[in-house]
Amino acid sequence: xxxxxxxxxxxxxxxxxxxxxxxxxxxxxxxxxxxxxxxxxxxxxxxxxxxxxxxxxxxxxxxxxxxxxxxxxxxxxxxxxxxxxxxxxxxxxxxxxxxxxxxxxxxxxxxxxxx
Amino acid sequence: xxxxxxxxxxxxxxxxxxxxxxxxxxxxxxxxxxxxxxxxxxxxxxxxxxxxxxxxxxxxxxxxxxxxxxxxxxxxxxxxxxxxxxxxxxxxxxxxxxxxxxxxxxxxxxxxx
Numbered sequence: 001x002x003x004x005x006x007x008x009x010x011x012x013x014x015x016x017x018x019x020x021x022x023x024x025x026x027x028x029x030x031x032x033x034x035x036x037x038x039x040x041x042x043x044x045x046x047x048x049x050x051x052x053x054x055x056x057x058x059x060x061x062x063x064x065x066x067x068x069x070x071x072x073x074x075x076x077x078x079x080x081x082x083x084x085x086x087x088x089x090x091x092x093x094x095x096x097x098x099x100x101x102x103x104x105x106x107x108x109x110x111x112x113x114x115x
Numbered sequence: 116x117x118x119x120x121x122x123x124x125x126x127x128x129x130x131x132x133x134x135x136x137x138x139x140x141x142x143x144x145x146x147x148x149x150x151x152x153x154x155x156x157x158x159x160x161x162x163x164x165x166x167x168x169x170x171x172x173x174x175x176x177x178x179x180x181x182x183x184x185x186x187x188x189x190x191x192x193x194x195x196x197x198x199x200x201x202x203x204x205x206x207x208x209x210x211x212x213x214x215x216x217x218x219x220x221x222x223x224x225x226x227x228x
Binding site: 036046047091102 | 207
């Protein structure tokens, strides 16, 4: 079936360190999956961080980047230098079928950035 | 900007009780969604609606009813709450059904005693 697997948290890093949160997907029933990273900051609703709909392309937002790698079925989230304000829960998601509003989410990774 | 408002934020019910969650959005979005999140599990789609009076089942629709009487509102009913059930229900909306950019509410936490 279709699924998303991501780094199990919590992940703790110090401010200004680099970050990678791994995400791999399985899209057996989706010919051209779209990939997303959503984020939930403390006290706020889940919101889109970035999306990529074409294999080989890179998405970026707020200093975060993720590249859609069809060969390795991966969509890892990276940031060169994290800030304390990046502390949040990050979700990798897969757009299913023709209606990409129907998303398949990973379990979420809690990121804690220490000052 | 817009906002999605879910009510109530916390809902406590008894086993077998029918419980209703409400969601309002002022984005003027066409499509609305209800997702369920359990501890240790990802979000799972319960119902979605692409326009007023439309309802589409997600992977987790059994045990739930939904209603989209107006474009701006989407309600979800747990038809018979299960004892010791605890989950967070997330409402979301999007401009059209094919963008993947969903706007979420803060969630409604259900506890069944």
